[in-house]
Amino acid sequence: MTxxxxxxxxxxxxxxxxxxxxxxxxxxxIKIKQAVRNGATLIVADPxxxxxxxxAKIHLPIRPGTDLALINGMANVILSEGLANExxxxxxxxxxxxxxxxxxxxxxxxAAELCDVSAEDIRGAAREYARANRGAIFYTLGITEHTxxxxxxxxxxxxxxLTGHVGKESxxxxxxxxxxxxxxxxxxxALPDVFPGYQKVAVEExxxxxxxxxxxxxxxxxxxxxxxxxxxxxxxxxxxxYVIGEDPVMSEAHAGLIREALSRLGFLxxxxxFLSETAKLADVVLPASxxxxxxxxxxxxxxxxxxxxxxxxxxxxAREDWRILIEVINRLGYPADYSSPEQIWDELxxxxxxxxxxxxxxxxxxxxQWPCPNTDHPGTRFLHAERFSRGLGKFTAVEYSPPAEPxxxxxxxxxxxGRTLYHYNAxxxxxxxxxxxxxSPDCFVEINPADLEKIGAADGRMLRVTTRRGSVEARALATxxxxxxxxxxxFHFAEAPANDLTLDAYDSVxxxxxxxxxxxxxxxxxx
Amino acid sequence: xxNTVTLLINGEQIGVAGGTTIxxxxxxxxxxxxxxxHDDELEDRAQCRLCVVxxxxxxxxxxxxxxxxxxxxxxxxxxxxxxxxxxxxxxxxLSEHPQSCPTRARGGECNLCxxxxxxxxxxxxxxxxxxxxxxxxxxxxxRNAAACILCSxxxxxxEQVQGVGELGFMGRGIGVTARPAVxxxxxxxxxxxxxxCVVVCPTGALRATxxxxxxxxKVRTTCGYCGxxxxxxxxxRAGRVVGVTTEPDxxxxxxxxxxxxxxxxEFIHHPERLTAPLIRRGDRLEPASWxxxxxxxxxxLAEIKAANGPDAIGFMSSSRCTNEENYLVQKxxxxxIGTNNVDQCART
Numbered sequence: 001m002t003x004x005x006x007x008x009x010x011x012x013x014x015x016x017x018x019x020x021x022x023x024x025x026x027x028x029x030i031k032i033k034q035a036v037r038n039g040a041t042l043i044v045a046d047p048x049x050x051x052x053x054x055x056a057k058i059h060l061p062i063r064p065g066t067d068l069a070l071i072n073g074m075a076n077v078i079l080s081e082g083l084a085n086e087x088x089x090x091x092x093x094x095x096x097x098x099x100x101x102x103x104x105x106x107x108x109x110x111a112a113e114l115c116d117v118s119a120e121d122i123r124g125a126a127r128e129y130a131r132a133n134r135g136a137i138f139y140t141l142g143i144t145e146h147t148x149x150x151x152x153x154x155x156x157x158x159x160x161x162l163t164g165h166v167g168k169e170s171x172x173x174x175x176x177x178x179x180x181x182x183x184x185x186x187x188x189x190a191l192p193d194v195f196p197g198y199q200k201v202a203v204e205e206x207x208x209x210x211x212x213x214x215x216x217x218x219x220x221x222x223x224x225x226x227x228x229x230x231x232x233x234x235x236x237x238x239x240x241x242y243v244i245g246e247d248p249v250m251s252e253a254h255a256g257l258i259r260e261a262l263s264r265l266g267f268l269x270x271x272x273x274f275l276s277e278t279a280k281l282a283d284v285v286l287p288a289s290x291x292x293x294x295x296x297x298x299x300x301x302x303x304x305x306x307x308x309x310x311x312x313x314x315x316x317x318a319r320e321d322w323r324i325l326i327e328v329i330n331r332l333g334y335p336a337d338y339s340s341p342e343q344i345w346d347e348l349x350x351x352x353x354x355x356x357x358x359x360x361x362x363x364x365x366x367x368x369q370w371p372c373p374n375t376d377h378p379g380t381r382f383l384h385a386e387r388f389s390r391g392l393g394k395f396t397a398v399e400y401s402p403p404a405e406p407x408x409x410x411x412x413x414x415x416x417x418g419r420t421l422y423h424y425n426a427x428x429x430x431x432x433x434x435x436x437x438x439x440s441p442d443c444f445v446e447i448n449p450a451d452l453e454k455i456g457a458a459d460g461r462m463l464r465v466t467t468r469r470g471s472v473e474a475r476a477l478a479t480x481x482x483x484x485x486x487x488x489x490x491f492h493f494a495e496a497p498a499n500d501l502t503l504d505a506y507d508s509v510x511x512x513x514x515x516x517x518x519x520x521x522x523x524x525x526x527x
Numbered sequence: 528x529x530n531t532v533t534l535l536i537n538g539e540q541i542g543v544a545g546g547t548t549i550x551x552x553x554x555x556x557x558x559x560x561x562x563x564x565h566d567d568e569l570e571d572r573a574q575c576r577l578c579v580v581x582x583x584x585x586x587x588x589x590x591x592x593x594x595x596x597x598x599x600x601x602x603x604x605x606x607x608x609x610x611x612x613x614x615x616x617x618x619x620x621l622s623e624h625p626q627s628c629p630t631r632a633r634g635g636e637c638n639l640c641x642x643x644x645x646x647x648x649x650x651x652x653x654x655x656x657x658x659x660x661x662x663x664x665x666x667x668x669x670r671n672a673a674a675c676i677l678c679s680x681x682x683x684x685x686e687q688v689q690g691v692g693e694l695g696f697m698g699r700g701i702g703v704t705a706r707p708a709v710x711x712x713x714x715x716x717x718x719x720x721x722x723x724c725v726v727v728c729p730t731g732a733l734r735a736t737x738x739x740x741x742x743x744x745k746v747r748t749t750c751g752y753c754g755x756x757x758x759x760x761x762x763x764r765a766g767r768v769v770g771v772t773t774e775p776d777x778x779x780x781x782x783x784x785x786x787x788x789x790x791x792x793e794f795i796h797h798p799e800r801l802t803a804p805l806i807r808r809g810d811r812l813e814p815a816s817w818x819x820x821x822x823x824x825x826x827x828l829a830e831i832k833a834a835n836g837p838d839a840i841g842f843m844s845s846s847r848c849t850n851e852e853n854y855l856v857q858k859x860x861x862x863x864i865g866t867n868n869v870d871q872c873a874r875t
Contacts, residue, residue: 004778005778005779006778022690024753025753025755026753026755026785026786027755027757027779027783028755030688030689030690033688033690051690055690176755178753178754178846179753179754179846179847179872180751180753180756180847181754181848181850182871182872183754184849184853185844185846185848185850185871187850188850188851190842190844190856191857191869192867192868192870193867195861196854210862216862216865217865218861218865219837219838219866219867221838221867223838223867223868223870224838224868225870226871229843229868229870233841238841238868239831239835239839239840240828240839240840240841241840241842242842242856244844244845244852244856245845245847246843246846246847246871246872266827267827267828274797274800274801275799275805275812279801282805283807283823284807284820284827285804285812286804286821286824287801287803287805288801290794290795292748292751292761292768292792293795296848296849296850296851296852297749297851298751298850299756299850300749300779302756302779304756304779305850306749306758306779307747307748308748308749308849309747311746311748311761312763312767312768312795315802316802316803317802317803318800318802321848322849322855324821325855325859326855331822331824332825332828332829332863333863334863336855336858341849344851344854345850347854348850348851348854366778367779421719421787422720424753424787424791428794429751429752429794430787430791430794432794432797432799433793434666434793435666435667436786436787436790436791439666
């Protein structure tokens with residue numbers, strides 16, 4: 001997030017696109033509700049009638065995968081109606097001309113037709129957002145989990161640059177990060193192309209710095225993304241994988257292929273707290289600890305580094321993950337003698353300029369937000385106040401591209417997958433909470449009641465959803481929340497794994513799969 | 528209303544912004560005014576009348592939570608009249624509250640009983656109310672009608688914070704109580720089980736289900752579910768997490784949580800937790816010692832590195848683990864194995 005969570009109630013126009021915060025980030029949902037109670041205008045672009053549409057001034061129920069057409073259509077309105085922030089564009093940005101050229105091709109009528117919403121609503125949304133005093137965009141995987149995910153994000157950044165709604169309190173571009181520490185995992189270098197603190201491995205100066213600190217020669221070749229690792233495993237180039245606290249068999253697209261990739265490895269280690277679907281395939285399983293059983297820090301979606309504290313012991317012989325990793329490192333002949341997570345933090349902060357000013361003492365009561373370059377620095381509530389990381393903000397001319405696998409005669413339904421309020425991702429934790437399991441016991445397929453009637457089934461009837469990759473059975477949940485012709489499934493349920501169905505087509509930059517659109521067939525299961 | 532207003536509270540002068548309530552102004556002077564229905568994050572309804580104060584020139588006592596300051600106002604928060612009125616209010620509330628407070632009996636905290644103690648009320652003039660059985664509203668929330676004092680905070684939190692609005696005053700006369708629609712439990716409504724009604728309840732009429740008794744320790748930590756990073760206290764008893772409570776003193780979530788954060792802790796002590804290393808023998812995973820398991824990991828990784836090069840090994844680090852652990856994973860990949868093949872699920 002470029003802004004802080006606490007700044008949300010101060011926004012006067014909120015544009016939520018491809019995010020369902022009342023279920024996936026409920027406390028951010030509460031803050032958005034609070035902003036609306038304070039009189040803010042809410043615009044929601046989402047194919048489904050998510051909860052926030054109840055309090056939205058405008059809901060744009062776009063056809064899945066047409067986000068960029070909508071975004072460019074809004075930009076077209078902003079430019080053609082003179083609503084752009086000329087002063088901001090002049091002083092803080094570059095590259096408007098080429099971008100304006102692309103946007104000119106997207107009058108709202110054209111966008112409306114592709115998105116299947118009204119041109120008037122696109123105009124209304126553009127005007128509300130552009131005229132805001134403190135306009136804020138919120139997005140999540142509905143934007144990124146497409147083959148055009150990077151372009152979608154750039155499209156939203158363009159909107160913020162066009163209107164100057166960035167770099168201010170309550171005004172910015174806010175991706176809501178999914179997992180408790182996905183922000184932190186990236187920040188501390190669990191990415192193939194950067195050392196801790198986003199320092200590129202390909203830059204010699206960075207390598208020298210880490211070679212000196214770690215006293216070894218380091219590789220200058222950026223590593224493989226997860227997606228590439230699974231492909232390399234299928235091709236036989238990747239021989240071993242060490243998987244920690246993740247369940248790719250449940251969470252990656254086209255799970256059948258992931259299982260096949262893992263089975264071709266010469267060696268698979270899984271370190272986890274339950275025997276996950278992935279752990280079942282492992283050669284060695286190491287019993288690890290959950291958040292309540294260890295000390296350390298997580299970094300939340302607003303870049304705030306916060307303490308995690310040990311409250312109870314891990315069960316049986318299970319161990320804290322950091323202790324397991326130290327053992328593995330030592331047994332591989334590299335000296336690692338940390339006696340506490342704090343020592344590890346101090347080393348990583350010393351090597352990461354954005355985190356250098358944060359230590360356990362300073363975050364004992366309240367966490368600090370990076371960038372925090374030195375111990376006198378108060379942390380950073382919102383980004384890009386004076387300048388962008390690269391200096392001027394750059395408009396990128398991004399053009400709409402259709403989803404990789406649109407519905408056709410053979411697979412006429414459009415399947416989208418996602419998360420629900422009651423369960424968390426692969427369900428390994430929440431499905432073992434009896435009250436939650438009772439509330440949400442099984443998988444379901446959301447389908448419009450008119451569509452359900454068309455296929456001659458009643459609410460609650462078992463449906464078989466089939467794609468070119470697999471087949472899953474789950475009960476029908478009739479709801480007007482979903483568009484006609486669309487179905488929606490959560491991926492929390494191992495006995496009905498939605499990712500057996502999803503498409504392994506990827507964004508070319510991030511290598512993120514298109515979880516939000518693929519073609520499917522729906523049949524009624526005969527009892 | 529940003530002009531400064533000067534007033535006297537208990538003889539002390541203070542200047543505050545116009546629009547400030549007497550309750551807020553008094554707190555700035557560290558003067559404690561008792562209240563059962565006020566919450567800083569909810570709209571005031573002046574329901575409990577416990578925060579009444581005496582204002583010079585006004586014929587009646589006024590509720591401090593709902594009365595705005597005015598220039599030259601002289602307020603007394605502890606005059607005999609005020610204290611007598613509060614005692615009367617407490618005695619009336621106690622007349623519908625069981626003598627054996629169901630919340631205290633469970634080791635919980637009841638603000639009404641606490642105030643009754645503070646005001647030295649041992650034998651309330653109108654006696655006590657009768658006891659009622661707990662009603663299980665859903666898997667996580669129980670309700671005791673007798674402990675309810677109709678402060679409406681639960682209903683306001685449900686409506687104003689969560690936006691759900693499934694709690695309200697139901698019934699008539701002395702039978703009125705704050706609850707879901709008549710004939711329903713919360714389970715049968717749109718209730719999202721966030722438990723934010725439980726947090727604001729001053730008497731424990733709404734409470735988390737679970738065994739009675741106090742926690743041995745409360746450990747402040749960060750929620751392990753989504754990326755919001757809510758702060759809460761794990762309540763620990765006899766080495767087990769038995770509950771989650773919140774305090775308003777953090778900038779992320781304050782005292783609010785969702786169902787996963789507040790009630791999703793049972794997995795921690797689930798019998799299916801992995802408790803010993805496992806090694807594959809044929810098509811079975813069998814328990815092994817740490818020494819054997821770690822030995823296998825180190826020797827196989829070393830063998831594959833020697834045979835196929837460091838880039839034949841990949842690490843899927845964890846967006847669920849700590850920063851310190853993720854740092855160790857990428858250091859293991861880069862400095863020990865010699866590959867940059869390290870990633871996590873940031874892409875999904």
